[in-house]
Amino acid sequence: MTADPETPLRADARRNRDQILAAARVIFAAQGAEVPMEEIARAAGVGVGTLYRRFPDRDALIRAVAVDNFDRVLRDAKAAKDQESSDWDALIRLLHQSMELQLSIQLAMVSPRALAILKSDPAIKALRDDLLVVLEGFVRGAQAEGRLRTDVGTGDVAMLFATLLRQMPGKGHEVARMATRRCIGIMIDGLRADRNGSLPGRALTGADLDPDRPPRP
């Protein structure tokens, strides 16, 4: 057995894996997570067999795409933290940029099929938690800066974030892109500190979003 899951792939295998992931990303974004595996293989320029060698079944592929994606968002979040001068700015940038980055794949996440898969994956949960920690920092910081209303929690922001990542499917790219930017703009305006106190319910925390934890009203 060559067992060790960390064994680095051979150069060509690596290349194929990456191509498959990239193709899946694009196709999932465009057509949802139910496309025939064959189509993904074709788009990646490999045979189905290769696809199945790398990802034993569709679920594995969905998971891999999701991990890859969360990873990117997390990297963006960290970059925003490092490069922006305030937490509010970092938060705004992240809201804008992640859309940029993905504009897409999360769409796939809308698929109930995909959802079910992802909820049970520890790697994804870990990434998600990491992301929530960073986000928490932004929210606390921006509130301290007096720029973010204090009646929202990390959960609220994550929700906006998530909502936006599901993008208007169909429609020409230009309009879609503009629409998204404007939606974000409106949301950001809604988040500004002077709105304090007008929201129903209580601030949602990161924990509220954990699919495992039972809901606490």
Added chain:
Amino acid sequence: MTADPETPLRADARRNRDQILAAARVIFAAQGAEVPMEEIARAAGVGVGTLYRRFPDRDALIRAVAVDNFDRVLRDAKAAKDQESSDWDALIRLLHQSMELQLSIQLAMVSPRALAILKSDPAIKALRDDLLVVLEGFVRGAQAEGRLRTDVGTGDVAMLFATLLRQMPGKGHEVARMATRRCIGIMIDGLRADRNGSLPGRALTGADLDPDRPPRP
């Protein structure tokens, strides 16, 4: 044959049709539009044969669900207009209420499959246009009232509307419901008139959302 396609259905046939529609609505919302027809039939308590007698194929069912749904929203919109004292209030109410009403089925509309179907259906297009007309009235009116920022158009509002209708799938109902209400709240705050002028691009019109018209930057 009694020719007229409008011949009202016999009572039991009517009942079946309604049950199927109701079941499809729930299942599409929960699991997307790709569920096996058999499952829908089972949930409706009828045989597949019956389902197919009422709706010649899956597309017809999707269309019917969509029409039914648009119809409800439109009725809500009209009720809001009649019962609220200002356009702004009607708009707010609609944003809240439609979520209430559907919280759901639009989710299904995320499916690229469904999208394609709906784009080509004249009945749906008609309903959509009716809805946009009403919405247009709200937007213009609320802007005239000085309550809605003037740099948004009907298209922007429709987009927010649409975005919200895709709701956080999974998660306990309570949190989901609260999250949705808070997102709407944040958006509404972002829509208030004092935010004028901070949005990128131009105000989107209802026409911008027409899937057929070529995009105009």
Added chain:
Amino acid sequence: MTADPETPLRADARRNRDQILAAARVIFAAQGAEVPMEEIARAAGVGVGTLYRRFPDRDALIRAVAVDNFDRVLRDAKAAKDQESSDWDALIRLLHQSMELQLSIQLAMVSPRALAILKSDPAIKALRDDLLVVLEGFVRGAQAEGRLRTDVGTGDVAMLFATLLRQMPGKGHEVARMATRRCIGIMIDGLRADRNGSLPGRALTGADLDPDRPPRP
């Protein structure tokens, strides 16, 4: 849900089920348990879909064939008991007849795949146990009659039985049939009471054959 697994099948469905079972029986006997499902369906004169509606997967089909088969042997055993005047005669008849009956399907049981499946099926285990009980009666009785050597147990006889049911595959039918009958004859001669005491080990019991019980030396 029409749930009740005992709901009798509709006439046509029943007919199809039987045809499938009969076809599988013949084909498994002739070619082993790995033949394409399509081939079985074709032989049964139905589409693959029908086959899969009746038997959700290959394992289920193998199980059903095995149950059907054990059932026949058990019926034969009971008939032998009723119609023969001594236990020895009943035993001899069963050894001969079961070959007659099956000459075949047990062959399939040689497949390790099939084996694994069958070991875990309670219905099959129950039939097997029933059969062992009847056999036990024969063995005890024939020993009491002074016709069966006393140093063999039910397990030994079952083994002979099982061994013979795996018949010479290939070879023209005539030779195969004759060979089997002669093998049985030789075995029967080896079982006669005057051979007492020349066997190694201890008499095997029915329990020794239970795939679940740990072996006792």
Added chain:
Amino acid sequence: MTADPETPLRADARRNRDQILAAARVIFAAQGAEVPMEEIARAAGVGVGTLYRRFPDRDALIRAVAVDNFDRVLRDAKAAKDQESSDWDALIRLLHQSMELQLSIQLAMVSPRALAILKSDPAIKALRDDLLVVLEGFVRGAQAEGRLRTDVGTGDVAMLFATLLRQMPGKGHEVARMATRRCIGIMIDGLRADRNGSLPGRALTGADLDPDRPPRP
């Protein structure tokens, strides 16, 4: 190219070949002849590529395993002839010992696939014929010695032989081993000379077992 197909293999190549053969032997015995080539390669501790370099396809591997196996039996038979004092004793020893030797691989031969392959292989046919010649000597000799009933032929004995080589799959090793020894014992008892005349049909000859010759009743 060093042309001569008999060119002895390099030491490491030889070792690989042997490992593959040994692994195939074990796996075929345990799981039949349909296991994935990859699994055999893994068990042999080599890559599939290596396996395919040594044996151009699955058939070649099956053939090689069969040849190897027949070879062992033939060697055993000759040893028995040399070392035992009578033909009856040699025959008995061979019946016992071959089980010892193989206990197994013949099991694989039950596969119709394997059967078809072997029937057409001249090397195997040659070995088989050699074996039948030796066996014929035993049978004639033991009959002359008055120890083997005269109503059996070489074919009958070969059949018993073959039947026994298909061993009770599943079940703990101990019971399997004991069961086999006891079955052989019973058969041997059935073969003893004093049973003369009770068998149906006619004595089967070695020729009756030739898969090519048309059957003669």
Added chain:
DNA sequence: GATGAATGAGATTTCATTCAT
């Protein structure tokens, strides 16, 4: 030579739709 990656034909299984009961 050895390795394990890639390929693609074929097997398994699902499900939309039709049709006999």
Added chain:
DNA sequence: CATGAATGAAATCTCATTCAT
């Protein structure tokens, strides 16, 4: 009319074999 069985096209997945590293 309602039902659920049958069909077969299409999807998923496996594995024998070839070939680049």
